[in-house]
Amino acid sequence: MSDRRVFVDYIARTEGDGAxxxxxxxxxxxxxxxxxxxEPPRFFESFMIGRKYDEVPEIVQRICGICPHAHxxxxxxxxxxxxxxxVSRQTNLLRELLHYGDWIQSHTxxxxxxxxxxxxxxxxxxxxxxxxxxxxIVKQALALKRxxxxxxxxxxxNEIQNRTSVVGGFTxxxxxxxxxxxxxxxxxxxxxxxxxxKLAAQLASQSPYPDLVRKCEHxxxxxxxxxxxxxxxxxxxEGLDVxxxxxxxxxxxxxxxxxxxxxxxxxxxxxLMVGPLARVNNNFxxxxxxxxxxxxxxxxxxxxxxxxxxxxxxxxxxLHAIDTSIALIDELGEPKYEEPKYEIKxxxxxxITEAARGICCHGGKIDKDGVCKAWDIVAPTSRNVYxxxxxxxxxxxxxxxLSDEELTLKCEMMIRNYDPCQSCATHSIKVNLRREG
Amino acid sequence: MAKPTVAxxxxxxxxxxxxxxxxxxxxxxxxxxxxxxxxxxxxxRENFEGPYTIGFVExxxxxxxxxxxxxxxxxxxxxxxAMGSCACHGGLPSIKNYCGMTQKExxxxxxxxxxxxxxxxxxxIDYYVKVDAYLRGCPMDKGEFVELxxxxxxxxxxxxxxxxxxxxxxxxxxxxxLLQGIPCMGPxxxxxxxxxxxxxxxxxxxxxxxxxxxxxxxxxxxxxxxxLSKDDxxxxxxxxxxxxxxxxxxxxxx
Numbered sequence: 259m260s261d262r263r264v265f266v267d268y269i270a271r272t273e274g275d276g277a278x279x280x281x282x283x284x285x286x287x288x289x290x291x292x293x294x295x296x297e298p299p300r301f302f303e304s305f306m307i308g309r310k311y312d313e314v315p316e317i318v319q320r321i322c323g324i325c326p327h328a329h330x331x332x333x334x335x336x337x338x339x340x341x342x343x344x345v346s347r348q349t350n351l352l353r354e355l356l357h358y359g360d361w362i363q364s365h366t367x368x369x370x371x372x373x374x375x376x377x378x379x380x381x382x383x384x385x386x387x388x389x390x391x392x393x394x395i396v397k398q399a400l401a402l403k404r405x406x407x408x409x410x411x412x413x414x415x416n417e418i419q420n421r422t423s424v425v426g427g428f429t430x431x432x433x434x435x436x437x438x439x440x441x442x443x444x445x446x447x448x449x450x451x452x453x454x455x456k457l458a459a460q461l462a463s464q465s466p467y468p469d470l471v472r473k474c475e476h477x478x479x480x481x482x483x484x485x486x487x488x489x490x491x492x493x494x495x496e497g498l499d500v501x502x503x504x505x506x507x508x509x510x511x512x513x514x515x516x517x518x519x520x521x522x523x524x525x526x527x528x529x530l531m532v533g534p535l536a537r538v539n540n541n542f543x544x545x546x547x548x549x550x551x552x553x554x555x556x557x558x559x560x561x562x563x564x565x566x567x568x569x570x571x572x573x574x575x576x577l578h579a580i581d582t583s584i585a586l587i588d589e590l591g592e593p594k595y596e597e598p599k600y601e602i603k604x605x606x607x608x609x610i611t612e613a614a615r616g617i618c619c620h621g622g623k624i625d626k627d628g629v630c631k632a633w634d635i636v637a638p639t640s641r642n643v644y645x646x647x648x649x650x651x652x653x654x655x656x657x658x659x660l661s662d663e664e665l666t667l668k669c670e671m672m673i674r675n676y677d678p679c680q681s682c683a684t685h686s687i688k689v690n691l692r693r694e695g
Numbered sequence: 696m697a698k699p700t701v702a703x704x705x706x707x708x709x710x711x712x713x714x715x716x717x718x719x720x721x722x723x724x725x726x727x728x729x730x731x732x733x734x735x736x737x738x739x740r741e742n743f744e745g746p747y748t749i750g751f752v753e754x755x756x757x758x759x760x761x762x763x764x765x766x767x768x769x770x771x772x773x774x775x776x777a778m779g780s781c782a783c784h785g786g787l788p789s790i791k792n793y794c795g796m797t798q799k800e801x802x803x804x805x806x807x808x809x810x811x812x813x814x815x816x817x818x819x820i821d822y823y824v825k826v827d828a829y830l831r832g833c834p835m836d837k838g839e840f841v842e843l844x845x846x847x848x849x850x851x852x853x854x855x856x857x858x859x860x861x862x863x864x865x866x867x868x869x870x871x872x873l874l875q876g877i878p879c880m881g882p883x884x885x886x887x888x889x890x891x892x893x894x895x896x897x898x899x900x901x902x903x904x905x906x907x908x909x910x911x912x913x914x915x916x917x918x919x920x921x922x923l924s925k926d927d928x929x930x931x932x933x934x935x936x937x938x939x940x941x942x943x944x945x946x947x948x949x
Contacts, residue, residue, distance in 0.1 A: 268736050268742075269736075270736050270737075270738075270739060270740040270742070271736075271737065271738065271739070271740060272737070297707075298706075298707045298757050298758040298760075298761060298814065299757075299802075299805065299806070299812060299814055300707055300757065300787075300788045300791075300817075301788075301791050301801045301802070301804075301805060301814070303804060303805050304791065304794065304796060304800075304801035304802075304804045304805055305790040305791045305794040305796075305801070307794070307796075307804075308794060308795065309790075309930060310927070310930060313930065313934075316900065317787060317790075320709050320711070320786075320787050320833065321709060322709050322710070322711075323708075323709040323710045323711020323712070323713070323714045323715075323834065324710060324711075324714055326709070326711070367714075367717065371717065371738065375740070381739055381740040381741040382738055382739035382740060382741070383738070384727055384732070384738065384739065385739075387724055387727075396724075397724075400720040400723060400724075401720065403717075403718070403720055404720040404721065407718055407720070414895075415891050415892070415894075415895045416834070416891055417715070417718050417834075417837075418711045418714065418715065418718075418834045419711065419833055419834055419902075421891050421892045421895050421897055422895045422896070422897060424897070429895055429896035429897040430895040430896045430897075629926075670740075
């Protein structure tokens with residue numbers, strides 16, 4: 259009797275390099291379930307020491323090309339807290355609009371280019387585009403992603419790494435006419451976003467996904483007034499409710515025997531999940547009216563502890579992001595240039611934003627000359643690794659009747675549920691599947 | 696004529712340059728029709744061994760494993776392209792080469808288990824192998840990427856002119872930021888981005904690396920004249936392309 263092993267050395271359609279290694283014993287018991295990141299460490303937290311306060315948000319956005327704004331905005335807020343900088347309402351609105359654009363881009367990329375090929379049996383979105391029936395959908399998805407990228411260009415000058423957002427505000431602001439054009443396109447994109455939610459629910463309703471439920475602690479920001487993206491308290495489905503800057507006291511790392519990487523846990527409890535499903539579960543009431551209505555229509559109710567419902571959560575959030583962006587553009591009216599004004603002061607500050615793939619925490623110390631003395635980065639994917647390994651341990655035994663090829667694909671999908679950003683996750687994360695029997 | 700086979704590889708970086716390829720939405724499907732993408736792990740589940748006509752490499756080399764992979768990639772690709780700041784010049788990861796800490800000190804600040812880290816100083820890929828073309832910038836410029844693919848299809852050299860960003864500001868009739876006392880790396884940085892930052896009131900940070908014949912030492916002295924400290928000046932030049940001889944002159948000028 260030998261072990262059965264699932265091994266994938268490069269996980270496709272994720273951002274960054276990772277691998278899976280699962281070993282299944284002769285009686286179907288999981289002997290090992292690991293997700294490892296190959297991604298070589300870049301030492302951001304080390305080389306940040308000695309850089310200037312205004313370089314910190316510029317540099318940390320380069321941790322991840324897919325969620326740069328989440329890293330950037332968390333760092334901007336942390337620096338502003340450290341130095342006691344207050345920003346205008348317009349700056350907060352622009353930051354929110356910038357980040358919602360990033361969500362639309364990231365979620366559309368994930369739903370159509372990274373996840374849908376799995377559910378529909380294609381190796382990539384490019385292969386999907388080769389199917390005459392699917393080509394129009396692929397084209398619409400690419401058009402929505404284009405629109406999200408255009409939002410980024412209008413607000414800050416580049417699709418990825420931001421050019422104008424700085425400590426204290428923006429070095430230039432978008433014109434009202436450019437924002438109005440975006441708003442018109444966003445209104446037109448709503449129908450496709452409704453369709454995406456229905457498609458996502460349909461894909462996730464195929465066997466065996468509805469049976470793959472596992473209760474665990476879902477952690478997100480929460481804000482009574484509005485859906486959390488740039489601000490809120492840190493809450494969970496198990497009753498955590500603390501100010502965001504207290505995250506270093508509540509999200510801890512521990513060594514798990516047999517593994518040299520650190521595992522994220524909530525203080526006094528166990529693994530946690532962050533990301534769109536955790537956000538929707540903690541903030542369903544704050545979603546836009548249309549997002550809530552379509553959730554009801556497709557039969558989704560919160561809280562859901564089925565990680566395959568993440569694709570539905572992404573679709574709901576895309577619709578919500580479009581609705582909110584339309585409203586934000588009205589609220590912004592005609593943005594006026596405001597010179598970023600502040601004094602350089604010594605201090606310590608921490609902040610969290612919600613990256614498309616979950617909470618993104620930054621913070622550290624700035625000295626009286628504005629030089630960074632310490633910087634802490636807690637990226638979302640590294641929080642999810644331990645929880646994903648628990649998904650493997652719980653779900654793989656339910657799927658042992660599948661062929662090795664099918665089982666391997668399902669394990670990859672369990673990873674893609676988290677839309678991992680492995681560039682951020684170097685602190686932890688590998689799938690080999692091996693069965694004994 | 697057979698379609699050129701294309702591969703995308705990633706070393707130490709943020710994946711933003713690969714994402715820029717996927718951000719070519721309006722021309723993405725047309726572009727994909729003219730080439731045969733054989734290896735692109737971020738976008739595809741089916742990937743094939745080389746050889747390839749064109750290999751695009753994103754990221755800096757920061758580990759012995761990456762170095763071995765790079766040497767294999769060089770052998771497999773007729774045309775090897777450095778894609779983005781990190782692959783061209785070492786990029787942001789190269790800050791660690793100059794941060795004043797030993798490798799071990801840096802490792803201890805971030806990790807508790809150091810035994811399998813094996814990190815080496817961060818360099819662009821041409822530190823180790825011959826590179827045929829460079830797509831500069833953080834992230835790379837998509838227009839230049841399309842230009843390069845079109846040129847490769849036609850069998851001609853892409854015309855990337857590495858004059859300074861100042862030329863682009865003049866063409867756009869931007870007010871010079873340096874004259875307003877705002878530190879700007881434009882005079883020493885290669886053009887091609889359309890002066891994205893200076894056109895929006897923000898000083899150039901030099902992400903595209905040195906322009907041809909740039910006088911970095913002179914700009915370093917200008918920075919000192921407008922009030923930057925010696926440390927500030929070093930930070931300006933040791934950021935995206937601190938490994939290059941040109942920017943090193945700026946960092947060592949004061």
